[in-house]
Amino acid sequence: MTRTISEKRQAFRALHEDGCFVLPNPWDVGSARYLASMGFKALATTSSGFAWSIGRPDNGVSRDAVIAHLREMVHATDLPVNADFESGFGSNPAEVAQSVRMAVDAGVAGLSVEDSTGDAKSPLLPVNAAVERLAAARRAIDETGGDTLLVGRAENFVAGVPDLEDVIARLRAYAQAGADCLYAPGIQTREQIEAVVAAVRPKPVNLLIGGPSAFTLDELAKLGVRRVSVGGALARAAWGGLVASVQSLAEGRFDSLSKEPSGGWLNSVFKDPA
Template sequence: MPRTAAEKRAAFRALHASGCFMLPNPWDAGSARYLASLGFEAIATTSSGFAWSTAHADNRVPRDAVLNHLRMMVDSCDLPVNADFENGFGDDPAGVAQSVKLAVGTGVAGLSIEDSTGDAANPLFPVDVAVARLEAARQAIDETGGDTLLIGRAENFFAGKPDLDDAIARLTAYAQAGADCLYAPGIQSREQIEAVVAAVAPKPVNVLVGSASAMTLSDFAALGVRRVSVGGGLARAAWGGFMRAAQSLAEGRFDGFADAASGAQLNAIFTDR
């Protein structure tokens, strides 16, 4: 029998209590189902991966489409789903709260709120504004689904403001504002990771690995990281294979199919759906 939303959320919270787990990011129902077949314990959506699948750039998909996507991902398999909910889809804290309530209603087990504005001239919300938005998200979750995990994201390294001290100050403020897990995508060195983990302890930290890395999950666990996600990495890997195969067709060749999965393998994965 499929697990309820409450059961998925409880399982997701338990994963954050100790150890370190991999949180891969599928972009559609099929990729989610395949990851579930490999034994992963939870998955997370990727705003970029989903956007590209709809012929949009990242952060250019309207809220209703994102909410529909979250419902589809939650229904795609029996794993807890963490939502990449961008900056909360609200012009102000009240708007963020409304959007978060809608996201909780899709059945997600967790959701992240970024402090990015989408404005290249001023890419990050002032800390007090970002905190107010996160507090609104916290209250919305408490009112509609208190067991949904809230992740606070400091976007410094993605927004062209790679100031570790500022990122840590932001994450500390987000932890105090009610975030259950903290995340500064773009930090890479062991020293950066250790500094973030120490600053927000005992709350768990997510680290992004979106490209080839010599570090393993065990290495991140040794640094005190609680979960490792890959953002749009899997989607980009899939797009890379598709683009190489398509380019070979454009040149009159078929060698791009050399590493293609077999139809029988794919049918076996999805036979019970």
């Protein structure tokens, strides 16, 4: 069964209506197809994972390259794809709107817009400026059919400003500006999660689990989390295996080269269906 872009978007929105689902983050077509084979219901791109795969740092990839990547990922599987769209690829709301239209045209089922600046001296946009950019993204989506899901992100905890009150104020403002789903990467404790969920209810909340965690999906569901993504964690895991093997090669040894997964197994994953 091949779903249309509209059908993918409808399925993605339905996932946000109740329950809690894992939204894993592939970084290329191969990882996307493997994750799809494992029964996940949707995927999300990772800006960091994609950047590393082409030899660039996170937030160091051009808009054109990201749009081409999104188009490729959308067509890699039959699953809805949520775009890690960084800060919207625009220096002002009008440019953000233009970029969002391009992402929608690429076929994504959802996209997120961040409020970080990349400037260590002033790591977050003023709330009003961030709201204007998100509202511009909302208008762009509405003008292109309105079925692409918009995610508003408060980057405080990953930008070095771990102020939960400010996170909540920002997320509420982003919800008012038209965000369908809210996201505060970096929150970790039960208390932080409960506070964010309560603050934006009934809108769904995305939680980032970027490393080992004692939480289970069932526990997060009970806390009110609607979806769980892992950011660049899967890409880092892949790089970890590569780094370990390459280190032995650099030392003139071959004992760290893994036989698993086998080439035969990988071929079976990517074999075209009959």
